[in-house]
Amino acid sequence: MLILIMGLVIFFCVHSVRLVAPQWREASFSQQGAMRWRVRFGLITLLATAFIIMGYLQMRAEPVWLWFPPVWSRHLAALLMLVALFFVGSAVIPNTTMKKKIGYPMLIAVKVWAFAHLISNGNLADVLLFGSFLVWSIVSFVVYRRRDRKAGVVREGESGVPFDLAAFTFAMVSWFTIVFYLHQSIIGVSPLV
Template identity: 70%
Template sequence: MLILVIGLVIFFSLHSVRMLMPNWRESSMARHGVMRWRMRYGLITLLAGAFIVMGFIQMRASPIWLWFPPIWTYHLAALIMLLSLFFVGSAIVPKTTMKRKLGYPLLIAIKLWAFAHLISNGSLADVMVFGSFLIWSIACFAVYRRRDRKAGVVYDDFDESSIPFNLAAFVFTMLSWFAIVFFLHLAVIGVSPLM
């Protein structure tokens, strides 16, 4: 459990800098250079990710069950993941309607991903990982949106020029969802999401 906690603390400390200290982040990037900042950021993120994965695997080997989710939660989670992947596609593809209207579609994707995995998994390790990601993404989205309102940022409405970008996000969604649900989740995680 300690390895998982250390990984989560490092990961969320690093990924909360922009939320908690945006001026320090910008000044550090200006002082040390953007590339050096990104390299350090990336290396620490990889280290934290490795700790999270190792700790998660250790805890899943001898799980502490908090509840046993019913079968229907797996199917609901798969549907929620379809929506989550659409927000991922909307974040990756430029000029999508979701990006123009919401500003932070990737944070919404993380919220949905974490919620889907919380309802369909009942071990302590799952609650620690997915619960912490859910809380963090909710906090980040609220802080960023509030900061944008204070700065006078205006989110655009639907624009016809967004249609091809929305279609690209939709294609990404469908391809990635089918790949994950029918192949990757079982191959990488060892569990089929459609049990």
């Protein structure tokens, strides 16, 4: 459990710099240069992700069950993942309606992903992993939206159906790939069983 918690703490500390110290981040970014900042950020993120995976796998080897989710929760989670992947597509594809309207579709994707996995998994490792991501994404979204409103941020730019269709296509292709191939081969569990 300690390795998982250590990985989560490192991950969230690194990913919360912009949240809690935006001026320091910008100053460091300009002093060190974009490439150096991104390399350090990426290496620390990789380290944290490795700790999270190792700790999660250790805890899953000897699970501590908090509840036993009903079978239908897996099917609901699979459907929610389609929604989460649409928000991922909306975040990575420029000029989508979701990006223009809410500003932070990737945080919405993390919220939906974490919630979907919380309802369909009931052991302590899942609660620690997905619960912490859910709390972090909710807090981050609220802080960023409040900061944007205070600063009077208006998202300009052309959004439209072609960009949203691209996000939807991304979601469908990703969902089918994950559900019918990747989830089973990487995680070892089929989301549809």
